[in-house]
Amino acid sequence: MKQRVVVTGLGICAPNGIGISEFSEAMFRGRSGIRYMETLRQLGFRCPLGAAPEVPQDIMERYFSALERRGLTATGLIYGAMAGQEAWYDAGLDVAPPEEPDWDTGVLFGTGILGVDTFREAVMQVDAGNVRRLGSTTVPQTMGSGVSAWLAGKLGCGNWASANSSACSTGTEAILQASWHIRQGRALRMLVGSCSDSGPYIWGGFDAMRILSSLDPADPAAASRPMSARASGFVPGSGAGALLLESLESARSRGARIYAEILGGAVNNGGQRGGGSMTAANAEGVRRCIRGSLEDAGVDSGAIDLINGHLTATTRDPEEIRNWCQALGRSGRDFPLINSSKDVLGHGLAASGSMESVGTVLQLSQGVIYGNTNASDLHPEISRQIDPACVPVKSRNHQVNIAAKASFGFGDVNSCIIFSRHNT
């Protein structure tokens, strides 16, 4: 029997808020996590802006033992392990006893690349002929499955523990993969999420491609402008988002609080054909993914109230709007409300899909929509397609019933989830 899948826990380590309560307030108030970073300027970056969670020592001590903190330099692992543990405890779950894991609960935590700072130290040691000095923590901090392995061990999850990777689509894809695992009855619960390291070694390649924001670094909060006429490139970000997914049956049987339901979704890729490439999307691939998600969810396109787009603040944002219009068959005033979270989070790369999904679920469960803080100067190619009122500039209370969350990424990959509010 096909199991229904719900969200019963949330966790986040975001550039504008550590933990769900700080994050939801920051998102509603439009508080930016984007900062000027002197180190980037000194290294010669064209874009000296970035977005990284600032983790206070007391929170580090809450989530990591003294031993776990020793030599811990993989920022993605720090963010992911924090977000994952928060989602776990938020869902009211207990840690498995030492003798036996919880065989019905798994972890799927994606990343683009893990522990680049740790890896850099290792490279320098190896090149200096000091391989014996690497110690035992290099591998767990740099393996792609580092976060899922860490969380599965800390919490005692005995089901599937793995990591997916699909560039900036990683987080959204992870949530879908885990929801399918539960839907098929292969697990009762999945702790799912994604993370991205912060810093120059992650962001440098994007700077070199000249796709980052060229706006005035003296005003960091205004530099990431999804859907704006002045959008000039994205601001690189980092962090982690996590969700505890659970079968509806399991959630009900233990009386868990339900934030939202995952009705369905789809992943595909455009095959780098039809205008698609390593960096550009095949528009037909995007439209198929959106339509496929509606079909999988059993939802009519007219039922979508809110879209949380990929919308990175490059000059491609109008094309994404065109794809939504065509895939949904809705435009002008008939278009749903749409927002991007990258105005305040920057582009969290592999972490973006999970952080933004946490934001989407919060909007559904709290009955709010987040404003697009930097979209008051809407791009003319967007205002020609949809009514500007569909792009809220200010956050407000507004009951959303069904939301679509999409992420697209390098390699022409696409993913889209349909979330619905859960009426209890």
Add this chain to the structure above:
Amino acid sequence: MKDHAHYATLREIILPYLPEDIDPSGIGPESLLIEELNINSAHLVDIVLDVEDRFDIRLEDTDMQQMHSVSDALRIIDTKLGNT
């Protein structure tokens, strides 16, 4: 052995690697690092590196293989420091 010149220093190095359910007061010279103190065998590598840094010595793989107990470690440190 408890009066050994380096016992206190070595104990300090080992302490952070003890699992949370092991009582630090239980560490003695004859404690077996893995079997009794439940130190993760991967962490033995880190203890060796910490010992190297603290005493400015270099331990070989053969030394590590002989390091079963706290007193084994003290003996190896003594040998490396030329105190035997």
